Amino acid sequence: MVSGGASPLVVLLAAAAAVLIVLPVSPASALPAGLPDIKPPFSNTWSAFKNLSGSHFGDERRGLEKLKDYLWHFGYIPEAAASGRFNELFDADMELAIKTYQSNFGLGVTGELDVVTLTQMMAPRCGVADVVNGTSTMGNWSAVGLRGRGLFTYFPGSPKWSKKTLKYAIATSNTSINRATLRQVFARAFARWSAVTKFHFTETASASDADIRIGFYAGNHGDAKPFDGPLGILAHAFAPTNGRLHLDATETWVANGDVTRASSASAVDLESVAVHEIGHILGLSHSSVQDSVMYPSLKTRTKKVKLAADDVKGIQSLYKSTPNFVTP
Ligand SMILES: [Zn+2]
Numbered sequence: 001m002v003s004g005g006a007s008p009l010v011v012l013l014a015a016a017a018a019v020l021i022v023l024p025v026s027p028a029s030a031l032p033a034g035l036p037d038i039k040p041p042f043s044n045t046w047s048a049f050k051n052l053s054g055s056h057f058g059d060e061r062r063g064l065e066k067l068k069d070y071l072w073h074f075g076y077i078p079e080a081a082a083s084g085r086f087n088e089l090f091d092a093d094m095e096l097a098i099k100t101y102q103s104n105f106g107l108g109v110t111g112e113l114d115v116v117t118l119t120q121m122m123a124p125r126c127g128v129a130d131v132v133n134g135t136s137t138m139g140n141w142s143a144v145g146l147r148g149r150g151l152f153t154y155f156p157g158s159p160k161w162s163k164k165t166l167k168y169a170i171a172t173s174n175t176s177i178n179r180a181t182l183r184q185v186f187a188r189a190f191a192r193w194s195a196v197t198k199f200h201f202t203e204t205a206s207a208s209d210a211d212i213r214i215g216f217y218a219g220n221h222g223d224a225k226p227f228d229g230p231l232g233i234l235a236h237a238f239a240p241t242n243g244r245l246h247l248d249a250t251e252t253w254v255a256n257g258d259v260t261r262a263s264s265a266s267a268v269d270l271e272s273v274a275v276h277e278i279g280h281i282l283g284l285s286h287s288s289v290q291d292s293v294m295y296p297s298l299k300t301r302t303k304k305v306k307l308a309a310d311d312v313k314g315i316q317s318l319y320k321s322t323p324n325f326v327t328p
């Protein structure tokens with residue numbers, strides 16, 4: 001047989017190409033348990049990432065620039081590399097960043113943009129970076145030995161509070177959730193942390209009097225960390241002793257009732273996000289433990305308010321040198 005025509009190789013390549021095209025729309029049920037249930041079209045700021053499926057080192061593809069910006073935002077590409085715009089080239093820095101991301105989220109470390117990795121990247125999440133100054137990584141396995149089996153992390157320098165009674169204020173502007181409901185949600189969220197520490201949280205009506213200031217904001221809101229509209233980044237908070245806890249006002253927040261039965265596919269449980277952000281307020285950074293409340297992402301229509309052993313160990317270890325801060 002002479003070369004040309006539909007040789008077995010060409011057929012094989014065509015079949016491989018078909019697989020590549022089919023992968024991004026594979027059903028969520030084909031994904032490992034626990035991954036976000038994202039069914040295209042999933043309209044959020046990161047949904048275009050699904051078009052990058054199959055990208056690997058050496059590729060030049062439209063959309064890689066936006067993904068680099070994402071990786072930079074969460075600390076995976078160093079600040080220095082962000083001078084000027086990113087390009088569309090899948091370079092060595094990007095491959096390394098993706099490997100670190102995959103390690104942090106407990107995914108297969110392939111360095112490629114496979115479906116599982118992209119699905120995780122598109123999941124709604126906290127705006128706080130996973131890697132700070134290239135040092136504070138969630139999946140810092142060298143630290144696992146030092147801390148037992150914990151995968152919790154702190155902010156650089158391990159900042160913490162030096163007083164046990166913290167006052168919080170809730171601003172009700174930019175939200176249709178009424179004050180009584182907000183008070184109940186945050187009282188329950190703070191109680192999760194006071195149950196495992198000696199912290200005592202009290203609400204105050206005066207923001208100027210508060211250690212912790214909670215509010216809903218949309219887009220740019222004065223802290224150089226703009227929110228991005230529905231889904232994408234849900235909220236962020238600052239390390240001790242800053243005290244600012246910000247929620248994206250454009251989310252479909254569920255403050256009452258069963259979020260798992262919410263009519264909106266993009267419903268997000270306010271209490272779950274509150275428990276996570278209070279963890280930051282107290283000094284915890286992100287954890288690689290998927291069941292922990294300090295895991296960076298939260299599925300829509302999901303409630304996750306119970307502190308996992310990793311969260312408890314993290315907060316108690318942070319304050320153990322501060323007398324009377326934790327229950328022995
Ligand atoms: Zn967070």
Ligand SMILES: [Zn+2]
Pocket residue numbers: 217221223225236246
């Ligand atoms: Zn903010």
